[in-house]
């Protein structure tokens with residue numbers, strides 16, 4: 383289990399520390415909280431002890447806590463400063479350490495441990511030219527990362543808890559895909575019947591989100607194109623691919639049929655028939671236009687045995703000349719489920735997986751790379 387040392391400074395954003403600690407623990411991290419005097423004036427040490435399950439450190443004693451965690455053989459894996467005040471940021475940039483958080487930061491940086499800093503303050507404090515210079519100075523250090531605040535309502539608000547935790551996972555991840563670019567096409571597309579009505583499908587986009595997360599955690603740069611009008615989705619994907627990607631992953635449920643759009647709203651007074659025409663195949667076009675691109679496709683089937691799914695996957699892989707196909711039986715886990723049962727087919731390898739979509743996304747990366 384990896385240990386994240388969470389340094390909390392005196393900002394009102396300390397009230398978000400409960401959600402932050404809960405998500406870190408949910409992701410399997412041990413959290414050691416460190417609070418400044420300012421932070422103790424905002425929320426209590428007892429509540430953070432309860433949230434983290436560990437005794438909170440508020441001062442450095444004869445136990446040399448900073449060495450225990452971030453000495454060369456320290457047990458801390460990463461230092462996360464959230465919220466980080468203007469005061470603490472500027473002190474760390476100048477290598478001043480006169481509080482537990484700044485002392486932990488000094489030794490962590492010297493021991494080459496990853497340090498993530500999440501500023502939170504009123505906008506004028508954030509815009510102070512020397513605070514900005516200090517942030518730039520810290521950013522120059524390879525192992526220090528500033529997680530940008532959300533600037534709105536005259537405040538530089540602490541980044542979202544989800545974004546912070548993702549950055550922690552990225553910093554401590556295997557970095558298998560560092561320097562690689564992945565494009566993910568996710569969700570459902572739709573085609574217009576008239577100015578008001580559409581035909582679409584029940585894809586939720588959950589698998590796409592799970593894959594986005596997994597590629598990010600493994601260090602890749604990820605772009606996500608989410609389901610929209612069929613023709614727009616198609617052209618957005620092709621346009622984006624010209625920017626240069628290493629991987630293209632397509633868990634999206636793309637409309638297989640187009641319907642001719644009526645300019646005016648159809649009257650519901652009488653029976654009508656719609657003519658469905660098969661759409662162009664995005665995968666085939668992508669394969670031809672981008673021969674070097676590594677492609678992972680998804681295929682939904684109904685009421686098939688594992689053997690049949692495997693055969694469908696193998697045939698599809700060969701026909702489409704792609705690197706991997708993930709076939710699932712939607713009659714067992716309908717669109718929108720959090721779980722799935724899938725067959726991952728790549729060249730020379732077939733793996734059956736089931737469980738949460740997040741776990742399946744993790745397996746896809748393990749099998750693929």
Ligand SMILES: Cc1cc2nc3c(=O)[nH]c(=O)nc-3n(C[C@H](O)[C@H](O)[C@H](O)COP(=O)(O)O)c2cc1C
Nearest residue numbers: 391392393394418420421467468469470481502503
């Ligand atoms: C209620 C309250 C909220 C504060 N919020 C912030 C803040 O969001 N950002 C900031 O930089 N300072 C904020 N301050 C000021 C800091 O607490 C003050 O600069 C303190 O010296 C920071 O010490 P520390 O960095 O050791 O926690 C706040 C102070 C109070 C009393």
